[in-house]
Structure formats: structure tokens, C-alpha cells
Amino acid sequence: MPDRPTSRDVARLAGVSRTTVSLVLNNVPDVHISPETRQRVLEAARQLNYYPDASARRLVSGKTSTIALVWHRGPDRTYRDAFLPGLLQGATHAARRYGYYVLFRPIESDEPDDAWVELARGRHTDGLILSGPRSDDTALLDLHREGFPLVLHGQLPGADIPSVDVDNERGAMIAVRHLLALGHRRIGMVTNAPLAYTASRQRLEGYRRALEEAGIPFDEALVRYGNFDEESGRQAMEALLALAEPPTAVFVASDMVAIGALRALREQGRRVPEDMAVVGFDDIATSRYLIPALTTVHVPAFGLGWSAAELLIRIIEGDTPNETPVRLETELVVRESCGARSGDAGKRG
Amino acid sequence: MPDRPTSRDVARLAGVSRTTVSLVLNNVPDVHISPETRQRVLEAARQLNYYPDASARRLVSGKTSTIALVWHRGPDRTYRDAFLPGLLQGATHAARRYGYYVLFRPIESDEPDDAWVELARGRHTDGLILSGPRSDDTALLDLHREGFPLVLHGQLPGADIPSVDVDNERGAMIAVRHLLALGHRRIGMVTNAPLAYTASRQRLEGYRRALEEAGIPFDEALVRYGNFDEESGRQAMEALLALAEPPTAVFVASDMVAIGALRALREQGRRVPEDMAVVGFDDIATSRYLIPALTTVHVPAFGLGWSAAELLIRIIEGDTPNETPVRLETELVVRESCGARSGDAGKRG
DNA sequence: GGTGTATACTAACACGTGTCAGTAACACGT
DNA sequence: ACGTGTTACTGACACGTGTTAGTATACACC
Numbered sequence: 139m140p141d142r143p144t145s146r147d148v149a150r151l152a153g154v155s156r157t158t159v160s161l162v163l164n165n166v167p168d169v170h171i172s173p174e175t176r177q178r179v180l181e182a183a184r185q186l187n188y189y190p191d192a193s194a195r196r197l198v199s200g201k202t203s204t205i206a207l208v209w210h211r212g213p214d215r216t217y218r219d220a221f222l223p224g225l226l227q228g229a230t231h232a233a234r235r236y237g238y239y240v241l242f243r244p245i246e247s248d249e250p251d252d253a254w255v256e257l258a259r260g261r262h263t264d265g266l267i268l269s270g271p272r273s274d275d276t277a278l279l280d281l282h283r284e285g286f287p288l289v290l291h292g293q294l295p296g297a298d299i300p301s302v303d304v305d306n307e308r309g310a311m312i313a314v315r316h317l318l319a320l321g322h323r324r325i326g327m328v329t330n331a332p333l334a335y336t337a338s339r340q341r342l343e344g345y346r347r348a349l350e351e352a353g354i355p356f357d358e359a360l361v362r363y364g365n366f367d368e369e370s371g372r373q374a375m376e377a378l379l380a381l382a383e384p385p386t387a388v389f390v391a392s393d394m395v396a397i398g399a400l401r402a403l404r405e406q407g408r409r410v411p412e413d414m415a416v417v418g419f420d421d422i423a424t425s426r427y428l429i430p431a432l433t434t435v436h437v438p439a440f441g442l443g444w445s446a447a448e449l450l451i452r453i454i455e456g457d458t459p460n461e462t463p464v465r466l467e468t469e470l471v472v473r474e475s476c477g478a479r480s481g482d483a484g485k486r487g
Numbered sequence: 488m489p490d491r492p493t494s495r496d497v498a499r500l501a502g503v504s505r506t507t508v509s510l511v512l513n514n515v516p517d518v519h520i521s522p523e524t525r526q527r528v529l530e531a532a533r534q535l536n537y538y539p540d541a542s543a544r545r546l547v548s549g550k551t552s553t554i555a556l557v558w559h560r561g562p563d564r565t566y567r568d569a570f571l572p573g574l575l576q577g578a579t580h581a582a583r584r585y586g587y588y589v590l591f592r593p594i595e596s597d598e599p600d601d602a603w604v605e606l607a608r609g610r611h612t613d614g615l616i617l618s619g620p621r622s623d624d625t626a627l628l629d630l631h632r633e634g635f636p637l638v639l640h641g642q643l644p645g646a647d648i649p650s651v652d653v654d655n656e657r658g659a660m661i662a663v664r665h666l667l668a669l670g671h672r673r674i675g676m677v678t679n680a681p682l683a684y685t686a687s688r689q690r691l692e693g694y695r696r697a698l699e700e701a702g703i704p705f706d707e708a709l710v711r712y713g714n715f716d717e718e719s720g721r722q723a724m725e726a727l728l729a730l731a732e733p734p735t736a737v738f739v740a741s742d743m744v745a746i747g748a749l750r751a752l753r754e755q756g757r758r759v760p761e762d763m764a765v766v767g768f769d770d771i772a773t774s775r776y777l778i779p780a781l782t783t784v785h786v787p788a789f790g791l792g793w794s795a796a797e798l799l800i801r802i803i804e805g806d807t808p809n810e811t812p813v814r815l816e817t818e819l820v821v822r823e824s825c826g827a828r829s830g831d832a833g834k835r836g
Numbered sequence: 837g838g839t840g841t842a843t844a845c846t847a848a849c850a851c852g853t854g855t856c857a858g859t860a861a862c863a864c865g866t
Numbered sequence: 867a868c869g870t871g872t873t874a875c876t877g878a879c880a881c882g883t884g885t886t887a888g889t890a891t892a893c894a895c896c
Contacts, residue, residue, distance in 0.1 A: 142610070144882060155846045160884060170843050189608035193551065194882035196542035197851050204590075219572040220772070226571070230593050239611065241553075242591045244579050259538035261491070262588065397776055423569070424773040427746055493852060504876045509854060519873050543852035546881050 143186040152182035159183070163190070205233060205450055206241040206263040207443075208254045210270035214331065214366045217394050218270065220422040221439040225291070228443025229267065236451045238264075252277040258286050265450045267291055289450040291442060293336045293463070300453065300462040302446040306337050309435040309468035310344025310391065311351075313417045316433075316470055317387045318352050320477055322415060325349065326360040326385035328374040328399060330392030330419065333363070341391040341419065360385055364395035371398025379406060387415035387476075393422045393434055400428065400475070411477030421471055430474035441466050492535040501531035508532070512539070554582060554799055555590040555612040556792075557603045559619035563680070563715045566743050567619065569771040570788040574640070577792025578616060585800045587613075601626040607635050614799045616640055638799040640791060642685045642812070649802065649811040651795040655686050658784040658817035659693025659740065660700075662766045665782075665819055666736045667701050669826055671764060674698070675709040675734035677723040677748060679741030679768065682712070690740040690768065709734055713744035720747025728755060736764035736825075742771045742783055749777065749824070760826030770820055779823035790815050 145163075149156040154175060161169050162179040182188075196202050207229055212218070230240045241263060245253050255277045257263050265287030268278070282288050282299050290301035317325050327345045331338040346356050359381065362374035371390060378384055379402070390396035396418035400410060408414050410430050418425060418434035425432040445464050452459050472478050494512075498505045503524060510518050511528040531537075545551050556578055561567070579589045590612060594602050604626045606612050614636030617627070631637050631648050639650035666674050676694045680687040695705050708730065711723035720739060727733055728751070739745035745767035749759060757763050759779050767774060767783035774781040794813050801808050821827050 146882080156883085157846060157848095157885080158844085161845090164884080166885090170845085172844065175844080187608070189605060189610075191546075191882055192609045192611045193542060193545035194851090195884080197540075197546050197853085197881090198883050198885085200851075202542065216772075222572045222575070223568040226575075226591060227593055230591060231595065234595070240591050242575060242579060242589050244576055246580065246583070256538060259536070260541045261538075262541045423565075424776050427773050427777060429778045495852080505853085506855080506876060507874090510875090513854080515855090519875085521874065524874080540852055543881090544854080546851090546883085547853050547855085549881075 142191075143188045145188070145190065147186055148179065148182045148188050151186065152178040154179060202262065202264050203237055204239045204241055204263045205229075205265045205267065205447060205454070206243050206254070206257050208257070208266055208268045209242065209244040210251070210268070210272065211245055211247055212270050214270075217366050217392065217420075220394075220420070221437070221442075224439025225269070225443035225446075228440035228445075229447040230443075231440075232444045232447035233451065236448075236455075238447075238451060240447070251275060255281065265289070265454045267446045267450055287450055287453040289446050289453070291446050295336060300449055300459070300464075302442055302449060302464045302466070303337075304437050304442065304468055305465040306340035307344040307347070309419060309437075310341040310389065311348040312468065312470050313389050313419065313435050314345050314348035315351075316472070316476060316478070317389065317415060317417060318348065318354075320387070320415065322385075322387040323354060324360070324383070324385045324387075325354075326362070326378050326388040328362045328364045328371060328378075328388060328390040328395055330364050330390075330395055331366055338391065345389055345391075364390070364392060364398075366392065366394060368394060368398035368401070371395035372402040373398075375399035375402035376406075379403075379408070385414075387417075389417050389419075391419045393418040393420040393425045393432060396432060396434070397424070397428065400432070410475050415477045416475040417470075418475075425471075426473065428475070433473045433476035433478070434471055436469045436471050438466055438468070491540075492537045494537070494539065496535055497528065497531045497537050500535065501527040503528060551611065551613050552586060553588045553590055553612045554578075554614045554616065554796060554803075555592050555603070555606050557606070557615055557617045558591065558593040559600070559617070559621065560594055560596055561619050563619075566715050566741065566769075569743075569769070570786070570791075573788025574618070574792035574795075577789035577794075578796040579792075580789075581793045581796035582800065585797075585804075587796075587800060589796070600624060604630065614638070614803045616795045616799055636799055636802040638795050638802070640795050644685060649798055649808070649813075651791055651798060651813045651815070652686075653786050653791065653817055654814040655689035656693040656696070658768060658786075659690040659738065660697040661817065661819050662738050662768065662784050663694050663697035664700075665821070665825060665827070666738065666764060666766060667697065667703075669736070669764065671734075671736040672703060673709070673732070673734045673736075674703075675711070675727050675737040677711045677713045677720060677727075677737060677739040677744055679713050679739075679744055680715055687740065694738055694740075713739070713741060713747075715741065715743060717743060717747035717750070720744035721751040722747075724748035724751035725755075728752075728757070734763075736766075738766050738768075740768045742767040742769040742774045742781060745781060745783070746773070746777065749781070759824050764826045765824040766819075767824075774820075775822065777824075782822045782825035782827070783820055785818045785820050787815055787817070 145156050145159045149159045159179055162171055162176050233240050243254055251272050252275055258266060258281055267289050269291040288299055290299055293301055293303050329338045329342055333339050349356055362377050364370045364374055390399050403410055403414055410416055418432045421434045421436035425434050494505050494508045498508045508528055511520055511525050582589050592603055600621050601624055607615060607630055616638050618640040637648055639648055642650055642652055678687045678691055682688050698705055711726050713719045713723055739748050745765060752759055752763055759765055767781045770783045770785035774783050
């Protein structure tokens with residue numbers, strides 16, 4: 139392969155200095171270049187098919203024009219994979235608007251939790267979006283203290299690091315309010331995960347508050363704990379069905395867990411929504427194709443990625459946004475499993 | 488934030504030259520450094536928390552240690568999104584083994600098809616994986632001719648560019664053979680897409696060959712054409728059901744299209760698999776949760792990403808692999824929709 | 837005719853690293 | 867005493883760009 143042309147080659151061909159080439163190609167304002175020279179430079183660059191070397195530019199400018207999305211491992215792997223396309227495309231969409239590239243960096247199981255710090259310390263990127271952060275991460279706090287641009291996807295209680303997440307509590311309230319509006323008074327809940335997870339606690343709190351609003355006392359006996367996967371949902375639902383007085387509706391705070399719950403209901407011959415109404419949370423791609431199609435709380439993955447990248451880049455560029463933490467709104471997607479559409483079951487939602 | 492330490496700072500603290508610091512930290516072989524000096528340098532680097540600057544390193548070495556995954560837009564957007572997590576994590580997994588980073592670059596609808604060339608020409612990356620290439624892409628051929636490392640995910644007929652894809656024809660054969668083994672003689676097909684798409688032609692060819700093997704004449708009347716989405720599958724199945732003598736089994740060359748086909752069957756009151764056996768292709772996440780659970784041909788997304796990245800990096804590092812094109816094997820996932828398990832319908836597959 | 841100013845450009849430095857060629861010190865054999 | 871070789875290190879250059887300070891010319895103004 140022939141040698142790549144450099145700005146020196148362009149300068150030579152145009153009969154000007156390298157400086158002039160730089161000034162013309164970068165459109166530096168408030169500098170006087172005659173139209174003829176400008177034209178000559180542009181023509182030379184075009185003729186040589188010149189593209190400036192990114193590495194050299196990074197070095198001299200001190201900017202990489204790159205942000206990284208760090209994807210932590212965790213017990214919720216398949217669950218979070220469902221959001222990866224949306225999140226990533228949202229992030230790249232925002233990044234492109236500002237002239238940034240996006241590096242994808244999953245942390246694999248044979249690596250330490252903080253394997254991503256070299257990205258920051260080695261100046262591979264100008265900033266990081268961390269998805270699924272661990273609270274015991276001291277390297278994270280160090281970097282934030284030093285002023286390195288960081289945005290969390292998810293939440294880290296106790297740290298004042300900018301973060302982007304969905305409003306879990308309000309999402310849960312919307313779901314439960316919907317069941318209440320349909321006339322249910324005895325509403326159970328299956329959490330998405332153990333309460334050690336912030337999102338899990340918040341969704342439970344939303345459930346509690348919605349009941350409270352309606353004047354219904356919170357009953358611990360109607361709450362079961364999921365653990366990200368289908369099987370945990372199946373067991374939780376079986377436990378609820380085994381109660382002396384089972385609920386007539388259940389809010390399952392994760393679609394994946396809800397799939398297991400629906401299976402348990404099917405296995406026991408209960409009809410959904412007639413015998414038991416079900417509302418999920420997340421709106422994963424599968425939910426609309428279930429039978430019955432799952433009514434669920436939509437999580438805007440694209441919007442989360444977009445917001446995270448936008449916030450991060452604003453921080454990188456010196457802005458100090460005060461709207462942190464960002465909490466995006468959810469939206470209830472009414473399908474068949476809640477009973478609101480029982481009249482047209484079988485049709486599309 | 489305090490100034491980042493450079494190798495000069497490390498040299499000063501250790502009382503040696505910058506050269507020595509570089510030699511020690513990079514473990515350059517066949518060079519004599521006394522153990523004491525080596526120790527002093529390592530200690531100084533540790534104490535200052537020194538990480539070499541990636542940009543400077545890129546510039547001097549001429550390597551970015553980065554590959555990019557270019558994600559083309561297309562009419563099959565939601566379909567391909569299903570494979571993004573697997574593909575991307577496969578690629579990053581291989582990349583990490585070789586010390587490379589992965590840049591994700593979707594081409595959005597307001598950009599030209601070849602917006603990715605600046606990644607190559609501007610030396611942002613050492614090589615590219617192009618997913619969903621367009622055949623009319625002249626910039627692609629130019630770069631390949633100049634020796635820039637490229638690997639395609641998918642196929643581009645007529646170009647000798649290294650590529651990675653699934654063996655569509657064999658996958659289709661496996662699916663149809665399975666239906667034949669279950670005793671079906673009148674087997675229809677719904678393609679995943681119009682025949683302008685290579686994968687579509689290959690899957691049709693696999694169907695035809697499997698029939699031929701069994702001595703069954705190919706019947707054009709039993710073939711309908713899908714178009715990536717659910718709705719096209721619904722219409723295709725309706726057309727097949729409207730035949731004077733409908734098939735007893737159908738191979739649908741895309742799970743997404745198969746979902747529509749299943750809906751059409753349900754709407755017309757046909758039972759699956761009793762009245763009509765169905766086998767899909769792709770094994771998207773949703774397929775196992777459908778009712779009946781969809782028997783389908785599994786596409787190894789992770790393996791495709793892994794192979795593409797591995798092949799690309801071998802090319803970057805000067806290897807000239809002759810095993811191109813790479814064709815990964817598929818695997819039939821038997822669930823409920825084909826009738827092979829009709830005895831235990833309702834159980835897990 | 838001297839002074840000031842706008843125009844159109846260029847020489848030289850800086851970014852932080854990897855590496856090649858070179859050097860000083862010392863040991864060793866004859 | 868002298869060349870040869872080994873050890874342990876260093877000085878200086880190169881990578882390709884952005885940018886600051888500076889120069890040369892032309893032109894206007896009183």
C-alpha cells in the first residue's frame with residue numbers, strides 16, 4: 139500500500155506551508171487566507187485524498203473525541219442484553235451529533251471489576267458511561283474526585299456522580315394504578331430482583347405508594363422476590379397461587395420474571411387475564427409476542443443511552459449541568475395480560 | 488485536576504533517562520537493565536500512578552489497537568438488532584484477547600452509506616468489520632484494493648473480501664430434513680426476505696436441495712416471500728392456507744416472519760403442530776417463549792462476532808489467512824412447533 | 837515620508853511516546 | 867599496552883498534527 143499522504147504533501151502540492159493547509163482545512167476563523175490559496179489547498183487535499191491522522195490530532199489536541207460505554211457483568215446478564223442495542227444506539231446517536239466516537243467495553247468474568255480504569259488513566263477516552271456499577275468500586279470514586287468525566291447508567295446510592303436512569307418508582311406506580319383502575323383491590327407483586335438492588339427497592343416502593351394512594355394497606359404476604367430470570371418468576375407465582383386467598387392481579391417488576399409467572403399460571407390452568415391480571419416492567423422485545431401479550435411498563439433504552447452520552451459530553455466540554463440525576467419517564471404499554479382489552483383478545487396491541 | 492504524570496516524571500523520580508523508563512515498562516527483550524534500576528523505575532511508576540498516554544503511543548507506533556464494527560442501516564433493522572449483543576460481545580471478546588479495543592459505529596439514515604470510510608482513511612482504527620454491506624459500495628472496494636484490513640459480516644457476491652457468515656444453505660437443509668424425518672411430504676416455505684438478499688436465496692436453495700434429496704419435486708406454488716417483519720409472515724401463511732391443497736408443514740426462514748405465520752394460523756383456528764408444523768430460522772430470544780415454542784435453526788451470533796474479529800486481527804497483524812470465507816455451522820433447536828415433542832407440549836425445551 | 841494597520845502567509849515549537857545509534861565503564865585475553 | 871566484547875545506560879530523532887509568534891508586503895493617513 140502506498141504511503142498515506144500527510145499535510146506536508148498537501149502543502150507541497152498546493153505550494154504553501156503546512157500551517158496554511160491546517161488553517162484552511164480546519165476553517166480556523168479570524169484568519170486571512172486569499173480565496174485563490176484556499177481553493178488551491180482544498181483542491182490539493184481532494185486530489186491526494188487527504189485525511190488528517192487521528193492519532194496525531196489526538197496527541198496535539200489532548201482530546202480523543204471518544205467516549206466509552208463500559209458494560210459490567212452481573213447476574214442480570216441476559217436481562218441487560220435486551221437493552222444493549224437501544225442503549226448503545228442512543229449513545230452513538232448523541233455522540234455523533236457532538237463529533238464523538240463510542241468505544242464499547244464489556245467487563246468479562248475473568249477480569250477485575252475495575253478493569254476499565256485504564257481507559258480513563260491511559261487517556262483512551264475523554265469520558266465514560268458506566269452501566270451496572272458496583273458500589274464497592276473505589277477506583278470509580280477516585281477518578282470522579284480527580285474530575286474525570288463520568289456518567290452512570292443506573293444508580294449508586296451515596297455518591298454524587300451524575301447518573302441516568304429510569305424513574306422506577308413512578309413506573310411501578312403507573313402499573314399498579316392501572317390495575318387499581320380496572321377494579322382490582324387485592325394486588326400482589328413479584329420483584330425483579332432481591333432488594334439489594336436499588337431498582338428493585340424503588341419498584342417495590344412504587345407499588346406500596348400506589349396502594350397507599352388508593353387506601354389499601356400494604357400486605358407483606360402478597361410480595362414475592364424474583365431474581366432476574368424466568369424460573370424465579372415461576373416459583374414466585376406458584377407461591378402466590380398457594381395462598382389461602384390469592385391476589386386477583388399481580389405486578390411483576392420485570393418482563394423476564396413475568397414470563398415465568400405466566401408459565402406458572404398456564405401450568406396451573408389459570409386464565410390470564412380472567413383469573414389473574416398481570417402487568418410487567420421493562421417492555422423487552424418478547425413481551426408483545428407472548429400469549430396473552432404482556433401489558434408492561436416501557437423503559438426507553440434509546441433515550442437512556444442518548445441522555446447518558448449527551449450529559450457526559452456536556453461535562454467533558456466544561457459544562458457543569460445541575461440537572462443530575464436524570465430520571466426518564468416510563469410509559470405503560472397496554473396489551474392483553476391486564477384485562478383492559480379483554481374485549482378484543484387475539485387482536486394486535 | 489493535577490497534571491497527569493508523563494514518562495519524564497517517572498524518569499526524574501527514578502533518577503534515570505526517559506528511554507530507560509520506556510525500556511523497563513515495555514519489557515523490551517534483549518536489553519540489559521540492572522535489577523536495581525528496573526525496580527526503581529517500577530516503583531516510581533507505581534508511586535506516580537503512571538499510565539502511558541494512548542494517543543502518543545498510537546502516533547509513534549502507527550497502530551491504534553482498535554477495530555471498528557460498522558453497523559449498516561437497512562430494512563431489517565429490528566431483525567438485526569436481535570443479533571447485536573451477541574455479535575458485539577463476540578467481537579470484543581476476541582479483540583481483548585489480542586489487545587484491541589472495539590469502536591461501535593452505526594450508520595444512521597441521514598448519513599451516506601459510506602460514512603464509515605473516514606474511520607479507515609483517518610486512521611481511527613486498524614481495521615473494520617462491516618455488517619450488512621451494500622454491494623454498490625465503491626469506497627469499500629477501493630479500500631480493500633489498497634490493502635486496508637476489512638472483514639464482512641454477511642456476503643458480497645463477486646468481491647473477494649474476507650467474510651464471515653452463517654452457512655445458510657446447510658441451515659435450511661437441516662430444518663427441512665427434520666420436517667421430512669417427521670413424515671411430512673408436502674412442505675411449504677416462507678423466505679426471510681426478497682430474493683435480492685443473498686441469505687434469502689441461500690435458504691431457499693437449502694430448502695430445494697433437502698426436498699431433492701428426499702425425491703420430492705420442488706413446487707413453486709408452495710413458496711411465499713417474507714420481508715423481514717411479522718406482517719409479511721402473516722400474509723404469506725394466509726396465502727399458503729388458501730391453497731386448494733395446503734402444505735402440512737412450513738419452513739419459515741426467519742423467526743420474526745414465523746411469528747407472523749403463527750399468528751395467521753392462530754387466527755384461522757389451526758393448531759400447531761397438529762394441523763401445521765412450523766420450523767423457523769435465527770433463534771431470536773423471543774422464539775423459546777412463543778406458544779407453541781418455536782423450533783428453529785440457531786444462528787451463533789457470538790461466534791460470528793468472535794470469528795470476524797479474530798480474522799480481522801490476524802489480517803491486521805500481517806497474517807494472510809486462506810480459510811476465507813468463514814462459514815459457521817448452525818444447529819437445530821427442537822421445541823414444540825414442529826411436532827417432534829408433541830408428547831410433552833407445555834414443558835420446557 | 838514616516839507611522840500605523842490590515843492582509844497573507846510561514847518558521848518553529850509542542851504534544852508524549854518508542855527506538856536507533858552511540859557512549860562510558862569495565863572485564864578479559866594476548 | 868591494546869584491541870574486543872559486554873553491560874548499562876542516554877541523547878536525539880521521529881511520528882503528524884495544531885497553534886503561537888513573527889515577517890513581509892501593500893495600503894492608507896496626516
